[in-house]
Amino acid sequence: xxxxxxxxxxxxxxxxxxxxxxxxxxxxxxxxxxxxxxxxxxxxxxxxxxxxxxxxxxxxxxxxxxxxxxxxxxxxxxxxxxxxxxxxxxxxxxxxxxxxxxxxxxxxxxxxxxxxxxxxxxxxxxxxxxxxxxxxxxxxxxxxxxxxxxxxxxxxxxxxxxxxxxxxxxxxxxxxxxxxxxxxxxxxxxxxxxxxxxxxxxxxxxxxxxxxxxxxxxxxxxxxxxxxxxxxxxxxxxxxxxxxxxxxxxxxxxxxxxxxxxxxxxxxxxxxxxxxxxxxxxxxxxxxxxxxxxxxxxxxxxxxxxxxxxxxxxxxxxxxxxxxxxxxxxxxxxxxxxxxxxxxxxxxxxxxxxxxxxxxxxxxxxxxxxxxxxxxxxxxxxxxxxxxxxxxxxxxxxxxxxxxxxxxxxxxxxxxxxxxxxxxxxxxxxxxxxxxxxxxxxxxxxxxxxxxxxxxxxxxxxxxxxxxxxxxxxxxxxxxxxxxxxxxxxxxxxxxxxxxxxxxxxxxxxxx
Ligand code: FAD
Ligand code: DLZ
Ligand code: SF4
Numbered sequence: 001x002x003x004x005x006x007x008x009x010x011x012x013x014x015x016x017x018x019x020x021x022x023x024x025x026x027x028x029x030x031x032x033x034x035x036x037x038x039x040x041x042x043x044x045x046x047x048x049x050x051x052x053x054x055x056x057x058x059x060x061x062x063x064x065x066x067x068x069x070x071x072x073x074x075x076x077x078x079x080x081x082x083x084x085x086x087x088x089x090x091x092x093x094x095x096x097x098x099x100x101x102x103x104x105x106x107x108x109x110x111x112x113x114x115x116x117x118x119x120x121x122x123x124x125x126x127x128x129x130x131x132x133x134x135x136x137x138x139x140x141x142x143x144x145x146x147x148x149x150x151x152x153x154x155x156x157x158x159x160x161x162x163x164x165x166x167x168x169x170x171x172x173x174x175x176x177x178x179x180x181x182x183x184x185x186x187x188x189x190x191x192x193x194x195x196x197x198x199x200x201x202x203x204x205x206x207x208x209x210x211x212x213x214x215x216x217x218x219x220x221x222x223x224x225x226x227x228x229x230x231x232x233x234x235x236x237x238x239x240x241x242x243x244x245x246x247x248x249x250x251x252x253x254x255x256x257x258x259x260x261x262x263x264x265x266x267x268x269x270x271x272x273x274x275x276x277x278x279x280x281x282x283x284x285x286x287x288x289x290x291x292x293x294x295x296x297x298x299x300x301x302x303x304x305x306x307x308x309x310x311x312x313x314x315x316x317x318x319x320x321x322x323x324x325x326x327x328x329x330x331x332x333x334x335x336x337x338x339x340x341x342x343x344x345x346x347x348x349x350x351x352x353x354x355x356x357x358x359x360x361x362x363x364x365x366x367x368x369x370x371x372x373x374x375x376x377x378x379x380x381x382x383x384x385x386x387x388x389x390x391x392x393x394x395x396x397x398x399x400x401x402x403x404x405x406x407x408x409x410x411x412x413x414x415x416x417x418x419x420x421x422x423x424x425x426x427x428x429x430x431x432x433x434x435x436x437x438x439x440x441x442x443x444x445x446x447x448x449x450x451x452x453x454x455x456x457x458x459x460x461x462x463x464x465x466x467x468x469x470x471x472x473x474x475x476x477x478x479x480x481x482x483x484x485x486x487x488x489x490x491x492x493x494x495x496x497x498x499x500x501x502x503x504x505x506x507x508x509x510x511x512x
Contacts, residue, residue, distance in 0.1 A: 002025070002028045003028075003096075003097035003098060004028055004029070004030065004094070004095075004096045004097050005024075005028065005029045005030070005096050005097065005098050005099070005100055006029075006030050006031075006032060006087070006090060006091055006094060006096035006098075006099045006100070007020045007021060007024060007029050007030070007031045007032070007099075007100050007101070008020065008031075008032045008083070008087055008099065008100070008101040009021075009031060009032070009033050009060070009101070009102075010083065010101070010102070010104055010109070011033070011035070011039065011053040011054075011056075011057050011275065012053070012104075012105055012274060012275040012276065012400055013102050013104075013129075013131070013275075013276050014056050014057065014060040014275055014276040014277060015131055015232075015276030015277070015279065017130065017131055017276075017279060018102050018131070018276065019102050019127035019128065019129070019130045020100045020101050020102045020127060022127075024069070026067065026068035026069045026070070027068075029069065030069075030070050030071075030072065030090075030094050030096060031064055031069050031070070031071045031072070032071070032072045032074070032086060032087065032090045033057050033060065033061055033071065033072075033073050033074070034072075034073075034074035034080060034083060034086035034087075035054055035057065035074060035075055035076040035078075035080075036074065036076075036080050036081060036082055036083055036085070036086055037076070037079065037080070037081050037082075038081055038082045038083070039082075039083065039109075040076065040215075040216075042108070043390055043393045043394040044216075044218070044219050044220070044394050045216075045219060045394055046219065046220050046221040046360070046363035046394065046395050046396065046397060047212050047213070047216055047219050047220065047221030047223055047363075048221045048223070048225075048226060048228065048362060048363035048364075048397045049221075049363055049396070049397045049399070050208075050212045050216060050219070050221075051205065051208050051209055051212050051221075051223060051226055051228075052228050052230065052271065052275070052397055053275060054076065054208045054211075054212070055201075055204055055205040055208045055230040056230045056231070056275055056277060057073075058073070058204050058208065059204060059230050059231045061073045062204075063231075063232075072090045072093070072094075074086045074089075074090075076211060076215065077211065082112070083109070083112065083113075084112055084113075084115070084116060084119060087099065087116060087119070087120075088119050088120060091120050091122070096122065097122055098122050098123045098124070098125060099116065099120060099122060099123070099124045099125065100124075100125045100127065101113060101116075101124075101125075101126055101127070102126075102127050102128075102129050102130075102131075103126050103127065103128060103129050104129075105129070105274075105400045105401070105402040105403075106400060106401040106402060107319075107320075107323040107324050107327075107401070108401070113126055114126070131276060131279070131280075132280065132313055132316055133158065133161075133162060133280050133281055133309060133313055134154075134158060134313045134316075134317060136317065136320050136321075139154075139313075139316075139317030139320075139321065140317075140321065142154060142157060142317075143317065143321060148422065149314075149317075149318065149419070150422070151310055151311060151314045152177070152178065152310075154310065154313070154314050154317075155177070155178075155306055155309060155310030155311075155314070156172075156177050158309045158310060158313060159172065159177065159305075159309065162281060162284070162309065164284050164285070164288055164305055164309060165288055165291075165298075165301065165302055165305060173298060173302075174298045174302075178302070178306065179251065179298065179299035179302045179303060180303065180306075182251065182252065182299040183251040183252060183254045183255065183299055183300075183303045184254075184255045185252045185253055185255070185256060186255075186256060186257075186434050186435045186436060187253055187256030187257055187258045187264065187435065187436045187437060188437060189258075189260065189437060191249060193258065193260060193261045193263075193264060193265070194245040194246055194265075196227070196241070196263060197227075197237070197238075197241055198227060199227050199228075199229060199234065200227075201226055201227075202230075204230070205226065205230055209223045209226060220343070220359075220360040220361070220363075220394075220395060221360070221361065221362075221363055222361040222362070225361060225362055228268075228271060228397065229272065229277065230277075231277070232277050232278075234277075235269075235272035235277035235278045236278065238267075238268060238269070238272065239267070239269055239272070239278060239283060239286065242267040242268070242269070243286060243287065243290050243295075246265040246266070246267065247265075247267075247287065247290060247295075247296050247300055247301070247304065248295065248296040248297065248300055249265040249300070250265045250266070250267070250300050250303065250304055251297065251299040251300035251301075251302070251303035251304070252299070252300070253265050254266075254303055254367070254368075255367075255368050255372075255435055256368070256435055256436055257351065257368055257369065257373070257432065257435045257436025257437070257438055258436055258437065259354065259436070259437050259438060259440075259441060262358040262362055262364060262365070262366075263364070263366065264366060266366045266367075267304070268364065269283060269308075270312075270398035270403075271364075271397045271398040273308070273312070274398050274400055274403065280308050280309070280312065280313075283308060284305045284308055284309055287301050287304050287305055288301060288305065307367075312403065315402070315403055315406040315407060315410075315420075316402050316403065318406045318410065318419060318420060319401070319402045319403070319405055319406050320402070322416075322419065326405065326406070326409065326410075326416065326419075327386075327389070327405060327409070329385070329409060329415045329416045329417065330385045330386075330415050331414060331415050331416060331417035331418075331471075332379075332382065332413070332414060332415060332468060332471070333382075334378075334379075334382040334383060334384060334385050334413065334415065335382065335384050336381055336382045336383050336384060336508065337383075337384060337387065337508075338383055338384060338387040338388060338391060339383075339507075339508045339509070339510070340510060341356070341510045342356060342391055343360070344356075344360075344510070345357040345360060346510045347507075347510070348442075348443050348444070349377075349442065349444065349456060349457075349507075350438045350439070350441050350442035350443070350444075351373045351432050351436075351438040351439070351442070352373060352374065352377055354369075354438060355369040355370075355373045355374050356374065359374070359395045359396065360395060362397075363395060363396055363397030363398075364396065364397060364398075365396070368435060370392070370396075370407070370412070371407075371411060371412050371425055372425065372427055372431060372432065372435070373432065374412075375388075375408065375411070375412025375413065375425065376412070376425065376426060376427055376457070377457070377460075378412065378413060379412060379413050379414065379424060379425070379426055379464065380426060380457065380460035380461055380463070380464045381460060381504060381507075381508065382464075382467075383413075385409055385413055385415045388408060388412075388413060389404070389405060389408045389409050389413075392404050392407075392408045393405075393408075406420055407420075411425060412425060418475075422475070422477055423472075423475060423477040423478055424464075424472075426461060426464050426465070427457070427461065428455075428457050428458045428461035428462075429444070429446035429455035429456075429457035429458045429461075430446060430458070432446065432457060433446040439455070442455075444456065446458070449462065449496055449499070450495055450496055450499040451499070454499070456500075456503055456507055458496075459496050459497075459499045459500035459503065460500050460503075460504070462485065462493070462496045462497065462500070463496065463497050463500035463501065465481060465482065465485050466485065466493065466497050469482055469485070
């Protein structure tokens with residue numbers, strides 16, 4: 001007789017490719033999924049994220065039961081505190097001979113799971129997470145001996161390893177690895193933005209919505225707007241819709257900022273990939289196939305594949321390579337408290353209010369809003385790193401620490417001193433004006449740096465450069481900008497810095 005096993009599946013591991021399900025057999029194995037208080041509240045999660053995860057967990061439970069598995073499902077209403085408690089309780093009931101789980105996506109949860117062996121008297125097997133395209137050992141091998149870990153070189157290796165967008169000689173299709181230069185067009189309403197499909201929530205999701213509304217009355221998230229998919233089939237339909245209606249314009253307007261739409265031509269696949277409803281290789285292969293059929297430009301397919309095959313895998317590698325110290329970095333000594341309006345969107349800066357409003361109401365903002373609008377403001381204003389990271393982890397529906405932390409602390413706030421990015425992603429209002437159409441609706445003028453009505457991003461940008469000029473003096477990529485600043489008349493420089501210092505307190509208080 002084969003030994004019986006308890007297979008524990010976490011809320012962001014809802015995939016049949018979960019290594020805990022390898023060789024799983026309904027006649028022998030018992031599965032546990034648990035909605036628990038600790039995971040639901042370690043940050044004030046956006047209610048969209050709570051509904052997405054709990055509804056997707058319940059749908060996965062039903063899919064597993066359909067395959068004949070016996071599943072213990074602990075609902076939130078059972079008031080179980082932690083995953084450990086759920087595991088121990090279930091083990092007491094079923095007395096399995098071993099316990100299996102896939103390693104989690106967060107250091108915090110990994111530490112908890114490493115203690116499981118002390119809580120039960122049977123072997124606990126924590127399996128490497130195979131749902132990524134680069135193993136952590138593989139990332140370490142790539143990183144070993146390199147002075148700098150640049151995403152571009154990692155990405156090229158990944159293209160070769162996974163045979164994506166290569167010609168018959170193994171060279172990059174089109175002759176270039178990266179078409180980023182073609183992907184930076186500003187948004188001026190050039191095209192009709194396709195309307196996303198309106199997936200009405202099913203009975204399970206409606207039930208979860210009611211529970212989440214009752215249990216989390218103060219969290220962000222307008223659940224009237226909940227339209228995310230909660231099954232593998234639904235997520236695949238979302239991807240198919242993107243491939244048919246948006247992919248062709250994704251590349252060109254990837255960095256665009258639009259008044260008219262929260263999503264523009266973005267895919268939303270992060271939220272599905274990150275909880276196991278889509279698999280990264282299949283997504284990249286589908287997009288490559290669309291290009292090979294001549295239905296989108298190479299720059300669009302390459303730009304999209306680079307995000308998943310390159311950035312997504314790279315940030316995960318950076319996270320695990322540097323945790324737990326990574327979370328403590330504050331290279332630029334940023335300490336200003338997070339403004340209260342990060343939780344309301346109540347600011348007169350149009351680009352910020354739009355990005356924050358949709359982040360709170362939908363749990364979604366696209367990359368340029370996260371990086372060059374909200375993140376840029378946080379960087380320039382010197383907002384406290386830990387508080388900003390917690391905000392990002394709380395508000396986005398796709399936020400899990402392995403991906404949120406390197407992006408926020410490293411890429412947006414440059415708090416890791418350059419592990420993620422060789423220079424800070426700091427920009428003035430001119431960048432935001434060039435990339436989109438918010439400034440036309442704004443009370444401020446992006447052409448002015450000082451005086452009433454001047455765009456705050458401008459003076460804050462130069463204040464940032466001035467404040468950190470010594471820190472960045474040896475950074476070759478900052479030479480030009482520092483030289484431009486030094487070239488300006490000292491009186492003008494002082495006036496800009498003074499204006500920023502004078503404006504900042506009002507800006508940080510709710511000023512809408
Ligand atoms: P698309 O624009 O359609 O891009 C396609 C896919 O590429 C994404 O779905 C995602 O899987 C991947 N991708 C693109 N850029 C990145 C990146 N920098 N890191 C990892 N994957 C990437 N992504 C998350 O998944 N969770 C987060 O919590 C998160 N926090 C972020 C915080 C900040 C400050 C910044 C600058 C970026 C963050 N990102 C995060 C990365 C990126 O912004 C989101 O993946 C993307 O906006 C999700 O929307 P989408 O699926 O429509 O992406
Ligand atoms: C994010 C999340 C939430 C909100 N709730 C649960 C839960 O109740 N049960 C569960 O198994 N997982 C949940 N998760 C996902 C875990 O927090 C996740 O596994 C870690 O964030 C590691 O990535
Ligand atoms: Fe943002 Fe400045 Fe443009 Fe207003 S003027 S939308 S604050 S960049």
